Amino acid sequence: MKKENSSPTMKDVAREAGVALGTVSKVVNGIPVGDSYRIKVEEAIRKLNYQINSYAQGLKANKTHTVALLIPNTQEPFYASLVYHINISLLKRKYRMLLCSTDYDSSQEQEYIAMAQQNKVDGIIGLTYNPNLAIEESTPFIAIDRTMGSHIPCVTSDNFAGGQMAAEKLADLGCKHVAFLRTGSSLTNEPNKRKAGFENGCLSRGLSYEMKIISDGDPYSEFEKFLAEHIHEGRLSFDGIFCVTDALAYSVIKTLQKLNQKVPEDVQIIGFDGTRHFGNKDYTCSTIVQPVPEMAEMCVDLLLRENTSAKPPLVCLPVTYAYGGTTLEGNPEGKPSLPMHDIHKLATHNGKTMERT
Amino acid sequence: MKKENSSPTMKDVAREAGVALGTVSKVVNGIPVGDSYRIKVEEAIRKLNYQINSYAQGLKANKTHTVALLIPNTQEPFYASLVYHINISLLKRKYRMLLCSTDYDSSQEQEYIAMAQQNKVDGIIGLTYNPNLAIEESTPFIAIDRTMGSHIPCVTSDNFAGGQMAAEKLADLGCKHVAFLRTGSSLTNEPNKRKAGFENGCLSRGLSYEMKIISDGDPYSEFEKFLAEHIHEGRLSFDGIFCVTDALAYSVIKTLQKLNQKVPEDVQIIGFDGTRHFGNKDYTCSTIVQPVPEMAEMCVDLLLRENTSAKPPLVCLPVTYAYGGTTLEGNPEGKPSLPMHDIHKLATHNGKTMERT
DNA sequence: TTGTATGCGTTATCAT
DNA sequence: ATGATAACGCATACAA
Numbered sequence: 001m002k003k004e005n006s007s008p009t010m011k012d013v014a015r016e017a018g019v020a021l022g023t024v025s026k027v028v029n030g031i032p033v034g035d036s037y038r039i040k041v042e043e044a045i046r047k048l049n050y051q052i053n054s055y056a057q058g059l060k061a062n063k064t065h066t067v068a069l070l071i072p073n074t075q076e077p078f079y080a081s082l083v084y085h086i087n088i089s090l091l092k093r094k095y096r097m098l099l100c101s102t103d104y105d106s107s108q109e110q111e112y113i114a115m116a117q118q119n120k121v122d123g124i125i126g127l128t129y130n131p132n133l134a135i136e137e138s139t140p141f142i143a144i145d146r147t148m149g150s151h152i153p154c155v156t157s158d159n160f161a162g163g164q165m166a167a168e169k170l171a172d173l174g175c176k177h178v179a180f181l182r183t184g185s186s187l188t189n190e191p192n193k194r195k196a197g198f199e200n201g202c203l204s205r206g207l208s209y210e211m212k213i214i215s216d217g218d219p220y221s222e223f224e225k226f227l228a229e230h231i232h233e234g235r236l237s238f239d240g241i242f243c244v245t246d247a248l249a250y251s252v253i254k255t256l257q258k259l260n261q262k263v264p265e266d267v268q269i270i271g272f273d274g275t276r277h278f279g280n281k282d283y284t285c286s287t288i289v290q291p292v293p294e295m296a297e298m299c300v301d302l303l304l305r306e307n308t309s310a311k312p313p314l315v316c317l318p319v320t321y322a323y324g325g326t327t328l329e330g331n332p333e334g335k336p337s338l339p340m341h342d343i344h345k346l347a348t349h350n351g352k353t354m355e356r357t
Numbered sequence: 358m359k360k361e362n363s364s365p366t367m368k369d370v371a372r373e374a375g376v377a378l379g380t381v382s383k384v385v386n387g388i389p390v391g392d393s394y395r396i397k398v399e400e401a402i403r404k405l406n407y408q409i410n411s412y413a414q415g416l417k418a419n420k421t422h423t424v425a426l427l428i429p430n431t432q433e434p435f436y437a438s439l440v441y442h443i444n445i446s447l448l449k450r451k452y453r454m455l456l457c458s459t460d461y462d463s464s465q466e467q468e469y470i471a472m473a474q475q476n477k478v479d480g481i482i483g484l485t486y487n488p489n490l491a492i493e494e495s496t497p498f499i500a501i502d503r504t505m506g507s508h509i510p511c512v513t514s515d516n517f518a519g520g521q522m523a524a525e526k527l528a529d530l531g532c533k534h535v536a537f538l539r540t541g542s543s544l545t546n547e548p549n550k551r552k553a554g555f556e557n558g559c560l561s562r563g564l565s566y567e568m569k570i571i572s573d574g575d576p577y578s579e580f581e582k583f584l585a586e587h588i589h590e591g592r593l594s595f596d597g598i599f600c601v602t603d604a605l606a607y608s609v610i611k612t613l614q615k616l617n618q619k620v621p622e623d624v625q626i627i628g629f630d631g632t633r634h635f636g637n638k639d640y641t642c643s644t645i646v647q648p649v650p651e652m653a654e655m656c657v658d659l660l661l662r663e664n665t666s667a668k669p670p671l672v673c674l675p676v677t678y679a680y681g682g683t684t685l686e687g688n689p690e691g692k693p694s695l696p697m698h699d700i701h702k703l704a705t706h707n708g709k710t711m712e713r714t
Numbered sequence: 715t716t717g718t719a720t721g722c723g724t725t726a727t728c729a730t
Numbered sequence: 731a732t733g734a735t736a737a738c739g740c741a742t743a744c745a746a
Contacts, residue, residue, distance in 0.1 A: 007477075007495060009723055020733040025725060034731065049493065054475045055421060056723035058412050060738050066455075073441050076635060080437040084430050087458045091469075096476060098423075099456040101444045112448075118411045119453060120364075136406065138364060247635045275635075278433055278604045284634075366739055377717040382741060391715065413739035416722050718745075723738100730733075 008048040017044035028052055058120065067303060068098040068116035070109060070126035076247065077275040078290070079127070082144070085296030086125060093304065095122070106130035123303040129187055142303045144295070146189040153311045155299045156190035160197035162288040162319040166242040166270045167201025167209075169321055173268055173328050175240030178202065179230075180211040181223055181252060182244040190316075191244065194272060198242055210238070223248075224255045236261050239268065246271035249285045253326065269326040283324030291317045365405040374401035385409055415477065424660060425455040425473035427466060427483035433604065434632040435647070436484070439501070442653030443482060450661065452479070463487035480660040486544055499660045501652070503546040510668045512656045513547040517554035519645040519676040523599040523627045524558025524566075526678055530625055530685050532597030535559065536587075537568045538580055538609060539601040547673075548601070551629060555599055567595070580605075581612045593618050596625065603628035606642045610683065626683040640681030648674045 010028070014021045017040040026033045027041040044050070058064035067090055074080050083099065090097045098121060100112035109130045116124050116139070123140035126133075133148070135141050147154045170178050180198050184191065195211070202209045212226045230237045236259070243249035249271030253263055261267055264286075274289030276282060283289075294317050302311055323329060367381045374381065374397040383390050384398040401407070415421035424447055431437050440456065447454045455478060457469035466487045473481050473496075480497035483490075490505070492498050504511045527535050537555050541548065552568070559566045569583040587594045593616070600606035606628030610620055618624055621643075631646030633639060640646075651674050659668055680686060 007474075007493070011723075021724090022726085022733060022735095023731090026732090029725085032731085037732080051471065051475050051493075053416075053477055053723055055412050055415050055477050056738090057725080058738095059410075059416055059722090059740090060724050060726085062738075064412060074431050074437045074444070075434070075441050077432070080431045083440075083456070084432050084458055087431070087456055088460075091457065096472065097456050099440070099444055099454050100448065101441055103445075114408065115453065117364075118408045120410055120412050136364075136408075250634060250638070277607060277641075278632075281604075281607070367741095368739075378740085379717060379719095379742080380715095383716090386741080389715090394716080410739055413722090414741080416724090416739080417741050419722075716746085718743100720741100720743085722740090725738090726736090728733100728735080730731100 007053070008050045009053070010050075012048055013041065013044045013050050016048055017041045062120070064096075064120050064122055065094060066096045066098055066119065066121045067300075068100060068112070068119070068121045068124045070100045070102055070112055070116075070124065070128055072104045072127065072129075073101050074099075078245075078273045078292070081292045082127070082296060085293045086299060089296045089300040093300065095300075095304070102128065104129055106133075109133060125299045125303060129185055131187055140303055140308075142299045144299065145191055146187070147314060150313050152313075153302050154190065154314045155295055155302065156314070156316055157290040157295060157319050158316040159190050159193040159319075160200070161316075162272060162290075163194035163197025163199075163242070164201035164204075165197075165319065165321055166194075166272070166288055167198045167207060168205055169270060169327070170240035170242065170268060171201070171205035171207045173240070175207065175238075175268060177238055178207060178209045178240035178242065179238045180209060180213075180242050180244075181226075181248060182211070182213045183216070183218070183220070183223075183248060184244060185216055191272075194244055220248075220251050220255075223252060224258075227252070227255055227259060231259060231261075234260070236267055239266070241267060241269050243269065243271045246273045246275040246284045246287055249287070249326070253285065264326050264328045268328055270321075271324075271326075274322060283322050286324040286327040287322055289320045289322045291319065364410070365407045366410070367407075369405055370398065370401045370407050373405055374398045419477075421453075421477050421479055422451060423453045423455055423476065423478045424657075425457060425469070425476070425478045425481045427457045427459055427469055427473075427481065427485055429461045429484065429486075430458050431456075435602075435630045435649070438649045439484070439653060442650045443656060446653045446657040450657065452657075452661070459485065461486055463490075466490060482656045482660060486542055488544055497660055497665075499656045501656065502548055503544070504671060507670050509670075510659050511547065511671045512652055512659065513671070513673055514647040514652060514676050515673040516548050516550040516676075517557070518673075519629060519647075520551035520554025520556075520599070521558035521561075522554075522676065522678055523551075523629070523645055524555045524564060525562060526627060526684070527597035527599065527625060528558070528562035528564045530597070532564065532595075532625060534595055535564055535566045535597035535599065536595045537566060537570075537599050537601075538583075538605060539568070539570045540573070540575065540577070540580075540605060541601060542573055548629075551601055577605075577608050577612075580609060581615075584609070584612055584616060588616060588618075591617070593624055596623070598624060598626050600626065600628045603630045603632035603641045603644055606644070606683070610642065621683050621685045625685055627678075628681075628683075631679060640679050643681040643684040644679055646677045646679045648676065 010021055010024045014024045019037055023033055023037055024041050027038050069086055071079050074083050087097050102109045109128045117136055125142045127144040141152050143152050143154045145156045214222045243252055249269050256263055263269055269285055271285045271287040274287050275284045298315055367378055371378045371381045376394055380390055380394055381398050384395050426443055428436050431440050444454050459466045466485045474493055482499045484501040498509050500509050500511045502513045571579045600609055606626050620626055626642055628642045628644040631644050632641045655672055
């Protein structure tokens with residue numbers, strides 16, 4: 001009694017078809033064999049419901065057609081979108097994707113890299129935060145939003161241009177004094193360039209600005225405090241705010257509501273990412289849209305590219321601006337423009353992040 | 358010259374340590390060996406940076422510690438949440454997860470099942486729509502939200518109870534005449550029970566109701582038409598609406614806004630799923646919350662359970678109600694209650710799904 | 715206790 | 731063109 005419940009193997013097919021093992025392999029791999037043989041083999045395959053074992057295949061070929069994706073989670077819309085598009089790009093090429101949610105945990109990141117390498121993946125795509133991640137040289141790695149050394153290509157959107165675009169847009173929309181709000185890791189990464197781009201845009205348009213940058217652990221209430229401090233006689237001293245992400249913009253909008261500031265009449269908001277409700281509907285706010293499908297395709301393309309010398313160290317893909325109701329331009333679709341000042345009131349009911357300090 | 362760039366193998370470690378292959382295997386697998394040997398092997402492993410090849414391991418053991426997850430996409434919040442929690446549950450058990458986004462495409466679903474089986478996964482968890490999916494008996498399969506035969510366990514939330522809970526909640530909140538709105542596949546699946554539960558709840562509370570059910574291809578504008586037809590002299594004839602998902606609720610709220618109906622003053626809305634903005638903030642609307650982490654854990658637990666006879670055919674996990682601003686109860690956190698009627702006005706700017714017919 | 719040999723399912727190199 | 735056989739990296743039964 002050898003392996004009862006196990007799936008049929010090539011050997012079984014060969015026996016069933018009355019041919020040699022090698023012949024079956026050839027049929028399976030599309031290598032020409034005599035028609036009569038091919039037909040016999042194909043019948044046996046159908047009869048036994050034979051499926052090739054890609055593990056054995058990978059063992060032999062030292063190639064597994066599998067790629068690991070490391071990402072903090074799949075719930076934040078930007079990550080969710082990346083996961084989806086990378087998955088699609090890989091599956092299009094008949095590659096499988098191993099998903100590793102890291103929860104921003106450095107040790108988990110390291111652990112999953114080890115796991116991926118044990119699994120002999122053909123490559124890893126990672127949006128990681130561990131500042132000193134150990135990656136075996138032999139495993140191709142593509143970093144998202146973070147440069148990790150010249151031998152590891154980084155794919156990102158044009159964060160600098162996005163920041164600049166936000167500043168210029170606010171200027172075009174008539175803003176006179178604006179603010180930049182950022183929260184994020186202290187780690188050096190590409191999204192940090194949004195700040196420099198924004199400053200550059202403000203300077204080139206002669207737009208005065210202030211910045212409030214809080215670090216990772218700090219509560220969002222710091223922003224609430226900052227904004228409250230800039231209200232004099234009921235008026236906010238900014239007429240435009242650029243938030244480093246849509247998620248932050250969402251929080252800020254709620255805060256402004258509490259502070260009785262109308263968006264976009266009193267203050268216009270631009271976010272970053274291009275987040276949409278329910279994946280494919282409206283933008284959360286006016287925003288700088290990251291080209292997620294193109295970023296995904298670029299990651300996969302770079303990772304699977306044979307010519308390792310042709311891998312550029314940093315690829316910045318172009319961003320676009322999208323109207324999302326929190327700015328004052330004429331409605332681009334010609335619909336009656338609605339007052340936007342009460343948006344998101346809904347959301348205050350359990351706004352933990354905004355609770356009083 | 359044999360394999361230049363390839364990773365070191367057990368054989369390399371054995372040579373380096375000056376011991377036999379089997380000894381290395383034992384050290385790696387924690388089988389006791391003499392201390393002096395163990396130390397030599399461990400040193401060699403460190404020196405060569407050896408990683409076990411889990412493909413070869415799987416080939417031998419006929420067990421791959423890998424599970425495939427089939428899901429339409431990772432962008433819709435409910436799916437994103439499922440993917441995240443299933444991923445976590447699997448990784449906790451040192452299992453890897455192969456993600457397959459199917460885009461609701463029956464042929465892709467079938468294709469990915471074949472791919473997963475070729476990969477000799479230890480099991481498959483699937484939220485699928487293909488009515489006649491061919492699944493090899495030998496591969497354990499757990500279905501989410503859909504019963505696919507007695508040998509395939511189905512994990513779902515208590516959709517019937519959820520529907521009933523929605524009806525009872527609306528009754529408790531003072532509604533007199535309510536509506537149920539549904540869009541969805543014609544496929545028989547568990548979420549369809551929300552309708553029956555809702556009807557049951559209405560009947561038990563003596564609440565009169567109407568239903569509008571559209572099928573898959575139909576545009577959401579059908580709902581707009583339905584609602585518009587139920588406005589007489591500026592008043593909607595419903596004072597409560599139960600939407601089969603939060604995504605639908607979101608659309609309906611926008612429609613009601615266009616129709617000058619205030620939510621929740623004129624009409625209260627309850628959705629289904631427990632969707633939150635940006636993954637961990639506020640609920641999109643008042644909603645019946647699915648216990649996603651528990652569902653994920655249950656899927657993984659059932660899938661990996663050895664005792665195949667102890668697998669129940671259908672597991673319904675309890676849902677809860679959460680306030681999300683679109684109903685009229687007192688604010689549960691004691692914050693000042695805000696007028697909700699202008700929520701989501703923001704979103705009308707590119708509401709493709711709501712465009713005029 | 716340690717080493718050796720065989721087999722897992724596949725591919726590829728050889729004779730035939 | 732087809733069939734036998736070795737090798738991929740690992741685990742294990744068995745011999746030493």
